[in-house]
Amino acid sequence: MDTYILNLETATTNCSVSLSKNGETLVLKEDYDTNYSHAERLHLYIDAVLKQGQINSSQLSAIAVSKGPGSYTGLRIGVSAAKGLCFALNKPLISVPTLEALAHQVQAKDGVVVAMLDARRLEVYSAVFNAGFNQIRDTQAQILDENAFAEYLEHQKVYFIGNGVEKTKALIRHSNAVFIEDKLPSANEMSAIAYSKYKISDFEDVAYFEPYYLKDFVALKPKNT
Secondary structure (H helix, E strand, O other): OEEEEEEEEEOOOOOEEEEEOOOOOOOOOOOOOOOOOHHHHHHHHHHHHHHHHHHOOOOOEEEEEEEEOHHHHHHHHHHHHHHHHHHOOOOOOEEEHHHHHHHHOOOOOOOEEEEEEEOHHHHHEEEEOOOOOEEEEEEEEEEOOOOHHHHHOOOOOEEOOOOOOOOOOHOOOOEEEEEEOOOOOOOOHHHHHHHHHOOOOOOEEEOOOOOOOOOOOOOOOOOOO
């Protein structure tokens, strides 16, 4: 029996939805807008990919969502939508680490991949993977400087990907550094990861699942005018 999974990626400004069949992306709809438009577009994209894939929601095997780290608001919108669908359709919930899916956009035979998302100032959320996409350093919120990732750069090519690349490129000048620009997490790469988790019933508790924020959300007080 075929496995259809709906994948939702809202951790950054890219509102991205895919429909996969047995781990292969059938339909992908996303918007690399510079503004967060998830609240308006996410459900429209869900309807569109299901229609284009010619299946109805009851045929879905599971719902997968990008779990973070990333934008607090973006993650909450994606997780809320995923949980709502799981409750309504009585389907299992799969969470996909945002940085792991982002790393899968890099095709490298050797070296390491650093998936990174922009945080504030000189900070990024990052994780390090080998060429087989096995995570070799945990996810961290780190302050960048010219010595960041030196232990990897000394020995091999290091592929940097994500919207944290721009600020990293300005600091790190090493011959082994490869900067892959203008890439954001996408539901396309979630397809294979979510299917692997589905096959071993690696599901979340729908009632209690929360996004992986990495850092506590701090609301900024408006400046006095």
